[in-house]
Amino acid sequence: MNYSRFLTATSLARKTSPIRATVEIISKAPKDIISLAPGSPNPKVFPFKSAVFTVENGSTIRFEGEMFQRALQYSSSYGIPELLSWLKQLQIKLHNPPTVNYPPNQGQMDLCITSGCQDGLCKVFEMLINPGDTVLVNEPLYSGALFAMKPLGCNFISVPSDDCGIIPEGLKKVLSQWKPEDSKDPTKRTPKFLYTIPNGNNPTGNSLTGDRKKEIYELARKYDFLIIEDDPYYFLQFTKPWEPTFLSMDVDGRVIRADSLSKVISSGLRVGFITGPKSLIQRIVLHTQISSLHPCTLSQLMISELLYQWGEEGFLAHVDRTIDFYKNQRDFILAAADKWLRDLAEWHAPKAGMFLWIKVNGISDAKKLIEEKAIEREILFVPGNSFFVDNSAPSSFFRASFSQVTPAQMDLAFQRLAQLIKDVS
Numbered sequence: 148m149n150y151s152r153f154l155t156a157t158s159l160a161r162k163t164s165p166i167r168a169t170v171e172i173i174s175k176a177p178k179d180i181i182s183l184a185p186g187s188p189n190p191k192v193f194p195f196k197s198a199v200f201t202v203e204n205g206s207t208i209r210f211e212g213e214m215f216q217r218a219l220q221y222s223s224s225y226g227i228p229e230l231l232s233w234l235k236q237l238q239i240k241l242h243n244p245p246t247v248n249y250p251p252n253q254g255q256m257d258l259c260i261t262s263g264c265q266d267g268l269c270k271v272f273e274m275l276i277n278p279g280d281t282v283l284v285n286e287p288l289y290s291g292a293l294f295a296m297k298p299l300g301c302n303f304i305s306v307p308s309d310d311c312g313i314i315p316e317g318l319k320k321v322l323s324q325w326k327p328e329d330s331k332d333p334t335k336r337t338p339k340f341l342y343t344i345p346n347g348n349n350p351t352g353n354s355l356t357g358d359r360k361k362e363i364y365e366l367a368r369k370y371d372f373l374i375i376e377d378d379p380y381y382f383l384q385f386t387k388p389w390e391p392t393f394l395s396m397d398v399d400g401r402v403i404r405a406d407s408l409s410k411v412i413s414s415g416l417r418v419g420f421i422t423g424p425k426s427l428i429q430r431i432v433l434h435t436q437i438s439s440l441h442p443c444t445l446s447q448l449m450i451s452e453l454l455y456q457w458g459e460e461g462f463l464a465h466v467d468r469t470i471d472f473y474k475n476q477r478d479f480i481l482a483a484a485d486k487w488l489r490d491l492a493e494w495h496a497p498k499a500g501m502f503l504w505i506k507v508n509g510i511s512d513a514k515k516l517i518e519e520k521a522i523e524r525e526i527l528f529v530p531g532n533s534f535f536v537d538n539s540a541p542s543s544f545f546r547a548s549f550s551q552v553t554p555a556q557m558d559l560a561f562q563r564l565a566q567l568i569k570d571v572s
């Protein structure tokens with residue numbers, strides 16, 4: 148694939164930072180090399196001397212001496228090598244991307260670590276969006292992505308979706324305003340990419356089926372657009388087998404996949420990773436070289452030590468325990484909704500993630516109800532309009548998160564909400 152038509156002038160103008168280049172060389176150089184090159188501070192003056200982290204099974208991760216000095220030091224913009232290689236193996240095991248053994252300049256799969264996948268996504272958007280570009284999204288969509296894309300000046304086209312995600316026929320109809328060969332003519336403004344959250348969509352909780360993904364991928368090939376698969380709820384899918392991912396079908400190297408460890412290991416450590424064609428990953432890393440320089444070394448080492456201690460099996464066993472927790476939470480919130488909101492609202496059971504998307508019956512604009520009146524009753528939700536490109540348009544929906552509340556709190560919250568809806572109707 149030729150990626151140049153997708154890249155912004157800003158991204159194309161990025162060059163390797165000469166100082167960062169020496170960091171990459173040193174990370175691969177023999178141990179006895181005498182290097183006066185880097186501007187790394189001397190960790191002997193750092194005040195922290197050791198740290199011990201206790202893991203839930205009682206084992207510990209110790210940071211002292213050289214290892215702790217390394218944790219407190221600058222590191223590679225790609226991410227630390229041992230975590231990169233662990234995550235690469237995981238991607239190969241979970242998705243077996245066809246691109247793994249492609250030549251480096253022809254879409255070969257690569258990976259970089261970012262400060263949460265949010266950081267990676269922002270860099271991807273900046274790499275791809277010129278003002279006036281056309282971008283496909285399925286509304287409602289994650290406001291963190293929407294608000295990252297909007298200032299870049301793209302035109303959004305909303306693709307029809309239902310509780311199984313994007314409807315391929317709907318996408319086909321949207322695309323029929325172009326001819327496949329139009330992608331070669333920049334004045335035709337054919338879509339550059341489709342952004343979608345395939346599992347436990349934030350905010351709807353919907354998941355896209357594997358069959359639909361196949362049809363969508365074929366349309367991406369026909370009309371030559373990229374697919375941004377933002378999948379932070381992949382590890383929170385409640386039923387197995389998990390649906391195949393876009394990455395697993397990516398014969399062309401047109402998928403950029405965002406993964407997150409925020410939901411299963413820690414959100415505050417800020418570790419996510421972006422998988423995609425090498426030449427695009429390199430552009431993201433060039434951006435990191437001049438923004439944060441690299442994701443936090445201590446966070447990466449903590450996670451890396453844990454993952455090597457667990458092994459792949461241990462990690463996936465932890466994922467299963469996490470799924471059990473969220474599945475129970477999902478069932479509790481569905482029971483509470485059923486008990487209190489049955490005739491007042493509508494919803495679908497989410498197949499993944501941590502959100503319930505609720506439509507209030509008979510109220511076309513629920514913003515005031517959710518934003519102002521609900522707080523007076525000491526309950527808090529996110530109004531639905533926040534997740535639409537035109538957030539001034541009325542929405543009768545709101546988002547309820549079931550990640551942190553107890554079953555008793557869910558019950559009380561929906562009891563209060565039911566009373567509120569009855570009072571205003």
Ligand code: PMP
Pocket residue numbers: 262263264265266289291344349377379406407408409414418419
């Ligand atoms: N994408 C979506 C759909 C999300 O819901 C979130 C987290 N709210 C992110 C990306 C960002 O995740 P991270 O913590 O890995 O930056």
